[in-house]
Amino acid sequence: MSGNILRGDIPVGLFNGSRLMKLYLLENHIGGGVPSELESLAKLKILNLGDNNLRGKLPASLGNLTSLKRVIFSFNKIEGGIPDALARLTQLVSLGLALNKFSGAFPPSIYNISSLKFLSMFGNGFSGSLQPDFGNLLPNLRYLNMGRNNFTGPIPTTFSTIANLQHLAIVWNKMTEALANCTQLHTLLVNRNRLGSDLPTSITNLSTNLWKLDLGRNFISGTIPYDIGNLISLQKLRLSGELPSSLGNITRLEQLYFSSNSFEGAVPPSLGHCKYILYLWIGSNKLNGTIPQEIMQIQSLVYLNLSDNSLTGSLPKYIKPLERLCKLSVEHNKLSGKLPQVLGDCLSVENLYLQGNFFDGDIPNIKGSVGAKRLDFSNNNLSGSIPGYFANLEYLNLSINSFEGEVPTKGKFQNATVVTVFGNMGLFGGIKELKLKPCIVQAQPMETSYFSLSKKVSIGVSVGVALLLMVFIAYISLNWFIKIKKQQTSNPTSSALEVFHGKISYAYLRNATDGFSSSNLIGSGGFGTVFKAFLPIENKVVAVKVLNLHRRGAMKSFLTECEPLKDVRYRNLVKLLTACSSIDFQGNDFRALIYELMPNGSLDMWLHPEKVEEIRRPSRTLTLFERLNIAIDVISVLEYLHVYCHVSDFGIAQLLMKLDQESLFNQLSSAGV
CATH class of the missing domain: 1.10.287 (Helix Hairpins)
Incomplete structure (x- = not known):
């Protein structure tokens, strides 16, 4: 009766079947408690009540079913401890208690069931430590999963005496000390515990049949033993330390997770020998050197994450075999050069993250990547125009580059929350939310009308006289205003703006601009992007020009603009308040210039309002x-x-x-x- 929609409690009449040997009620909606009347099924050998809504505690009468060989209560809401009466089930081979609400110490009654081969206690509230002679008491175990509980204390060294143990998982507990040699294991999961000290070299003596090893999120230090390559059947691996070249000997490796550690040195090219690897995650470390060409030729790769390291050089040009690649992350490294044209041959790529590097040149034609959804090319030196086929993406970030030309307005380009393009001086057009320069439409030539020669002469003379009169008036006015200006600047006084000349940090400016939000974006120039900021200490709204130090000449421009800060006359002319030289949260140099905010727009907009879109034109001339x-x-x-x-x-x-x-x-x- 498994896999139905049965509800209610287990009917009492069911317990009249005294000859019943197997009872399967798994995958239903049966509620209530486990009835004590089960003891009447004296010949029962298999009891499977998993994946229901059972509650309450296990009855002690279960201990009377001495013929039981397999008992499954997993995926219910049973609580409390395990009754000691279970010790009488001496023929029990499998016991499944996973994902319930059991609590208390490890049930001592289980130690008496020496016939157990399969024991799953995953996802409960068991606590306490395991007996040191655990392995001697349960010598026939093959599968043991005690993960996601609250076990403490040392891992019993007697695990190594369990001759046939193949799967061991004690993840998410608080157990300590190193593991002994379990030579029959094919799965070893001890991640998210409190294992400490150096990684024992004895780990290399584990079974050559071991295919999954997870020691992640512990306190293990030191280096990875070179002989880790002896585990030739390994398919999943989580460790810490340096990356030995012997990893390439694990040719059956399918998943390699090294992210968020402190690995140093180069990525070993020998990883290219792992022809079956699907997931390679070694981001957020301290790796340097170039990306090995051998890695970019592993045809089986689905996810490749090398982000947040210090990798240099260019993206390998030969990546054509990566036809299964879904995600490529190399962001926040020191990569440079042009993007390879064969990037478009990664037909299955959905997510491509290249931001925070020094890539330059045009974006290669990746129109063939029909599955592309999220592309981030921001904070590079890329140039050229924006391809129109990007309109089908779910997310596109091209900010802080050197792109130029008109921004498309079709598809996702109509949504400013999906497309980000600020910090590209040469871009124009697009929707108004992108805050770009408007497209300059060439005015159509007016039709010429017939004018007589006399009319043309009279108009010319009139215009000439008017111009001469205006020049004369302007000359008189200019002389008068220049004299006044010289009188005003002959005794330059200290500006009230000098209160800003104190040291301003990156964190202060980041908070003042709401994390350099695009909502505070004013515009962009050749070497940086300008944001509006409110400085709470000074109680003033200012304009912050953030220098893009990836651009050649940006540092020289910054130093040049800082020099005249010593001169009050110039500082007041250009409304320059101060400069910021600091370090950002990622340890990179940060340079910015703080100007007095001009809330009425640019001078160019006032002098040439006809070039500005109508909604942004000044209200008067x-x-x-x-x-x-x-x-x-x-x-x-x-x-x-x-x-x-x-x-x-x-x-x-x-x-x-x-x-x-x-x-x-x-x-x-x-x-x-």
Whole structure:
């Protein structure tokens, strides 16, 4: 009657079958408790009540069913301890108690069932320590799973005396000390305990039939023994220490998990001998060197994670055999160069994470990767245009690169929460939520109309006179304003903005920009991205220009802009408050410049409103007085460049390589004008 939808309690009439030998009621919805009347089934050999809704405690009367060989109560809600009466079940071979609510110490009655071969107590609340002579008391065990309980104390060394033990799992407990030699094991799971000290070399003496070994999430230190390669049947492995080349001897390895440890050195090319490996996770370590070409030729690979290391060099070009690859993660390394064209031959790739490296050039054509869902190419030096076929992705991050051209507006490009492109100076268009420059549409030439020669002459004369009059007025006004400006700047006073010149940390700016959120993004330039930030201590809203140090010339630009901070006149002209030189949370250099926020938009937007999309245009036009004031400010900046500083600080000195210095000076000076 297994695998049905039976409900209610076990009927009492069922216990009249005194000749019943097998009772299977697993995979139903039977509730209530385990009835004590079961003892009437004196000839019962198999009792399977697993995967139901049984509650309460096990009755002591179960001990009267001395013919039982197999008892399964797994996947129920039975609680309490194991009755001592079970010690009378001397013919019992299998006992399944997994995933219930049992509690208390390891049942001493089980030690008396020396015939046990299969014992599963996984996922309960058992506690206490195991008897040192555990292996001598249960010598016939083949399968033992005591994981996800609260066992403490040492692992019994007598496990090694259980001659036929093949599967041992004591995960998620608090057991200590090293393991002895269990030469018949094919599965050994002791992860998430409190195993400490160095990894014993005796582990290499385990059975050559061992196919799964998990020692992860413990306190094991030291190095991996070189002779680990003796475990030639190993398919799953979790360890810590250095990566020996002998790992390549484990040719049947299917899963290798080394993530989140402190491995150092290079990735051994010998891993390429593991032709059956499916999952290779060695991210979040301290590995260096290049990615071995041999790894990128393992045709069976499904998941490859090398992220958060210090790997250098380029992504191997020969990766065509990786037709089963679903996930490739190499983010946050020091990889560089162009992305290989054959990346598009990874037909099954769904997730591709390359962010936080130094890749450059165009994105190769990966249109053939029809299963692609999530791509992250951010924080690199990639360039070129954005492929339109990216519109079908679930997630796309191209931020902080050198992409250019128009951003598509179809498919997922209509959702700013799915597509991220900030920090690319050359991009324009796209939906307004992306906050990019609008597309500049060329105005259609107006149809020419017939004008007589006399009309053209009169209009030309009128325009010329008007222009001469405006130039004359502007000349008078400029002279007057320049005189006022010189009077104002002749005695420069300390600016109130100097309160910001104290040291500002990365953490302070990160909090002020809400984690450099795209919602605070103002724009991007050649060497960095600008965010709006609120500095709570100073109670001021500012603009923070975060330098992208991956860009060539970014550091020089930062130092150049920091130099004039010493001069109040220049600092007030460009509204530069201070500079930040700090270390981010990942230990990388962080450089930023803090400016006074200009809430009314850019000067270019006010001078050329016709180039700005309608929803962002200024609410009014500039007056002649305001335009003259802007012109005077520009002249004042040029005056500073020409008189108060060296032009070499701003890159203008490149002109001197082609022109005579003295003649150029005369052309730029007031005398030359």
